[in-house]
Amino acid sequence: xxxxxxxxxxxxxxxxxxxxxxxxxxxxxxxxxxxVSSPGAGKTSLLERTLEHLAGRLAVAVIEGDVQTDFDAQxxxxxxxxxxxxxxxxxxxxxxxxxxxxxxxxxxxKIRLLIIENVGNLVCxxxxxxxxxxxxxxxxxxxxxxKPLKYPAMFRNSSVLIINKIDLLPYVNCSIETLRANxxxxxxxxxxxxxxxxxxxxIPAWCDWLVERTTAGKT
Amino acid sequence: xxxLSIAQSIVDIVLQHLPKEEGVTVRSVRLRLGAMAGVVPDxxxxxxxxxxxxxxLEGALLEIEHVPLRAHxxxxxxxxxxxxxxxxxSACGGTSLTVLSGREMQVRDIEVEENxxxx
Numbered sequence: 001x002x003x004x005x006x007x008x009x010x011x012x013x014x015x016x017x018x019x020x021x022x023x024x025x026x027x028x029x030x031x032x033x034x035x036v037s038s039p040g041a042g043k044t045s046l047l048e049r050t051l052e053h054l055a056g057r058l059a060v061a062v063i064e065g066d067v068q069t070d071f072d073a074q075x076x077x078x079x080x081x082x083x084x085x086x087x088x089x090x091x092x093x094x095x096x097x098x099x100x101x102x103x104x105x106x107x108x109x110k111i112r113l114l115i116i117e118n119v120g121n122l123v124c125x126x127x128x129x130x131x132x133x134x135x136x137x138x139x140x141x142x143x144x145x146x147k148p149l150k151y152p153a154m155f156r157n158s159s160v161l162i163i164n165k166i167d168l169l170p171y172v173n174c175s176i177e178t179l180r181a182n183x184x185x186x187x188x189x190x191x192x193x194x195x196x197x198x199x200x201x202x203i204p205a206w207c208d209w210l211v212e213r214t215t216a217g218k219t
Numbered sequence: 220x221x222x223l224s225i226a227q228s229i230v231d232i233v234l235q236h237l238p239k240e241e242g243v244t245v246r247s248v249r250l251r252l253g254a255m256a257g258v259v260p261d262x263x264x265x266x267x268x269x270x271x272x273x274x275x276l277e278g279a280l281l282e283i284e285h286v287p288l289r290a291h292x293x294x295x296x297x298x299x300x301x302x303x304x305x306x307x308x309s310a311c312g313g314t315s316l317t318v319l320s321g322r323e324m325q326v327r328d329i330e331v332e333e334n335x336x337x338x
Contacts, residue, residue, distance in 0.1 A: 001330055012232075013231070092221050153256075185306050
């Protein structure tokens, strides 16, 4: 019996591909966000409102991750932005190699902002770097205010928190102050936006931030 | 269920480190796993058992070395192990924390045995 020392990170292959994606995106001056949430928090609705609001302001492309079906990609198709659907066929998260392949479908020279909509899941996607500049986590008021404490890794690894479905606050057992405080406890540097994709509340502020962040440092 | 994909990554890494000659059996794989790595150990062990069938890792024990979530408190200055679902300093309850460890997911080493009749 002998011992072989290995000392290697389990996800090093994914991390290496993510680094390649990041350097490819950087080279083209593309700001990429990885949007994560539990299923049904409103990622696709947020994406739709965002695309509506950014039309004519910013060249956006979308990568849609779904376990099954291309329903979300169909919803995005009407906004006339370059979009690639990744169906993970049961896989609970996107991995860097899938994004790497998807990037091959775009004319990167024509894109400023890339929005990657991950599979709805607050656990698995937190482990997989895709090469994005930052993760944006969406938490909806209907999920209650304790999600950040139940899924700390995801809130810790994200840079922006979008509290969605604020129009439903009168009807649900969720305190937006508690949700915000719980999230900031896990990650004090989170930037927080409150939105409703139904009324459109908060969408302009979120989009202004996206435009500012995308064009930062570029003329 | 990303545990399956993680188990596959572990197997891939181990196979790269096995001696080239035939007839080697992996007895155990030691993994460092942080409390905030987002992995369910039971599920990982189950997936590991399932995907190692028919490989040199078949029957190998996945030994998980748990790494607690440890943080430095910027309020009281102490380093403590913290509860991921509370995320406050265990000494003073402070909430301004710098995470020191707890996200590890690393293959440390393996124990291998040369099969009888070989060499």
